[in-house]
Amino acid sequence: MTNVLELRGITKRFPGVLANDKIDITLREGKILALLGENGAGKSTLMNILYGLYKPDEGKIIVRGKEVEIQGPNDAIAQGIGMVHQHFMLVPVMTVTENVMLGIEPVKNGVILDKEKVAKRIREISDEYGLEVDPTAYIKDLPVGIQQRVEIIKVLYRQADILILDEPTAVLTPQEVEGLFKIIDTLIKAGKSIIFITHKLKEVLAVADDITVLRLGTVVGSIDPKEATSEILATMMVGRDVNLVVQKQPAKPGEPVLVVEDLFVRDERQHLTVQGVSFDVRKGEVLGVAGVQGNGQTELVYALTGLLPLEAGTIRLLGEPIHHTTPRNILERGVAHIPEDRQRHGLILSFPIHDNMMLCTYYKPPFARGISLQEKAIFSNAEALVKQYDVRTPSIYVNAGNLSGGNQQKVIVAREFSRPIELLIASQPTRGLDVGSIEYIHKQIIKKRDEGSGVLLVSSELDEILALSDRIAVMYKGQIMDIVDADKTSKEHLGLLMAGVHPSEASIKN
């Protein structure tokens, strides 16, 4: 068995952070290496070095036994290395074909792009690896699962045989994850080698041939998946025992905080994506909203937080209508929001952490006095929150955009939880987070519930919904199929509802 790829002693420093510290990893030919590690452990940094996007400060890269110099993506591509990035690198207003051909465009008549040739090749690759896509579709019209296929096709089109998949499953629905695993299987059968990064331990155990764990920029060890369990992996990653099961007492629900009646909402493309939704959230309970992504959950949350106008219906918070008021007014009435798209709606990436920590209340004392901001109060607030919520950062003056994904999420949670709230709306609150952070955020959500806040939890992870919710609403095609008690349901039952099976039939089948 030969090693197709070895990284030896890779070191990378960012201002104030040692992101990679003498890292060694080995990828065997035709195998899947899973790379695990906490948020900010340095996984993406390492992969970006391998792909030529960052220059390492020290260390060497050995491909098929030969040391190589990788100055930029072109060199990596020439070495047969391809990468699917954590945040997709696709041009939304261009077609699949255009995205795939970008950078190595074939031409006919000397100058004109030969799109047909590329489209034909895309169809061949699709057939060979089971990656179904329409080469003429525009990226912006495709769901994330298909966009990811386009990313994989991009890599295969360049004839890569070493594939880096950086958190490919974080944004996928369970069905799409299944599909991806099938694709990975065919890739391995075709002789490709894969580096696979994920935070989902079950996936690691399901697909990996080798596992290497990083922590704080160094390799803590490698382990054979046959000997590993979720608990062992979690402990290796975080450096302490992690409780993978959420501890909570039965809820003591009070009166309703949020009452939604007959809500209709249109999305930005004017499609009516929420169609007549009614439910309530009571004090001291968690109402989970389950459903395959794209069934109206996003627009529902946008409507509740004032980010999208209603088409029809009412939303009442503590008895008062809030559907014609502004997002700020909604926040001031005690609604906290952990948005689904943290980079777009949760943070200002080019602002330092300390400013992000007071975005909801910057205009009020102690952060502002009259028209002037109070730096002292802002800094001490940020220092305290960073400590309390264990945000891994060299300082509070770092821009939010330079934090790892998980730590960005912690900044949002810290900000939203640090003011008195009546209702917490958490949308995919643990997407892309490591087990340690998930444990922490879950605990915080339950704590808010026990303090008497209402919690609306939207998640496409069934495990998360079942672990936290007291009642569960299942959304399908913009409507609520059913609301069930969490202790009287099962994953299978929810799965049927999520697939659009009518509640009466769903319970018979169980």
Add this chain to the structure above:
Amino acid sequence: MTNDNIQINSAAEKRKRISYGIALLLVGFVIYLLFGLNTQAGSLTTFGLNLTSSQAIKVPDLIVPALPAIYMMAAISVFAGAYQLARGVRSTGWLISILAFTFVVAFLMWAAQDKSFNLTGMLSSSLVRATPIALAALCGVISERSAVINIGIEGIMLMSAQAAVISATLTHNLYVGLIVAIIVGGLVAAFHAYLVIRFKVDQIVSGVAINIVGTGTTSFISSRFMQSAGDTLNNSGTFPIISIPILSKIPVLGPVFFENNLIVYLTIILIVVVHILLFYTPWGLRTRAVGEHPKAADTLGVNVYFMRYVNVILGGMIAGVGGAYFTIGSVGRFDEIMTAGKGFIGLAAMIFGKWNPIGAYTSSLIFGFADSLQVKLQILRVPIPSEFLLMAPYIVTMIILTGVVGRAIPPAADGQPYEK
């Protein structure tokens, strides 16, 4: 989507439908009140279709009874408005076209009643006046497609215009003037690119600086050297009219499209060539990718900075041709600030044309039309103060930018420096 079967009309859409309907009705009434009531019954408007200097086959002039024509325009507008209120049309383009067409035709009928108005002449001069606007717009399209904003086009055109006339006068060769203008445009744009790409200077600040420097230096050189030495420095002559055989014989179309000078033809060729380059070649694909999502292009090995340099410089060279038009392409002499805001109108045409070369050219033609209409009306002695007529092209710019374009979507990364 099947979801849309549920009919809840969005409020915004309804409002838009009603406001377009009302606008059309209003225009109908305005046509009646302003032009209908002020036109003598029985007066005739003559539209000349021949140019005296042209080789085109002569055709008889078009003579129209003014009042009935005005009433007809008012009726069309009112009818379209009523239809829109009752039923609603999807395409706003049609509504705006009807609105503009009825108003302009009625206006011309009124303005030229009992007089003769040379339509062919006006169309021909529209095309000529659109030329510098179109070149400025094309410069904007090329650089903004790669995400670099260049508002220094006005300054670049001024400097090129002056360089062209001086070099052409000194060498007695207009082609040398044109080439010098292109080089000057490319160099100034290269300087802009260097500042905003290498040092990430704010793109607006750099553009404004180019405009200030451009106006300042050209005015200084002009007043210090060119005025006293008019014949040795500032008298180049202009490119001759080239009549295209056969085609120029076609009535109306011939004089408008096929009897022009080199720069007008060059502009049309450039528009077509850049359009093809932008949408059908590797260079264009990379340019658009760099303008939309530079990081994605970078991960595929496309050199973002290199693409931006090339595009900004190419844009500058095209603006250089635009500068040359002002001097060696039309009057053969440089006057201070002779570009008179055409660079900025070009940017408006770029936006109106949705960052697309052909779209930009079409909108340049509209601006050119407004400009030449204004000149013609002054000659006709229309009872509107000439200051107002001079404002016409700019008012058209503002109306188009605020009302018609609505949400024109620029390249996603437009104006943002790229950080690795």
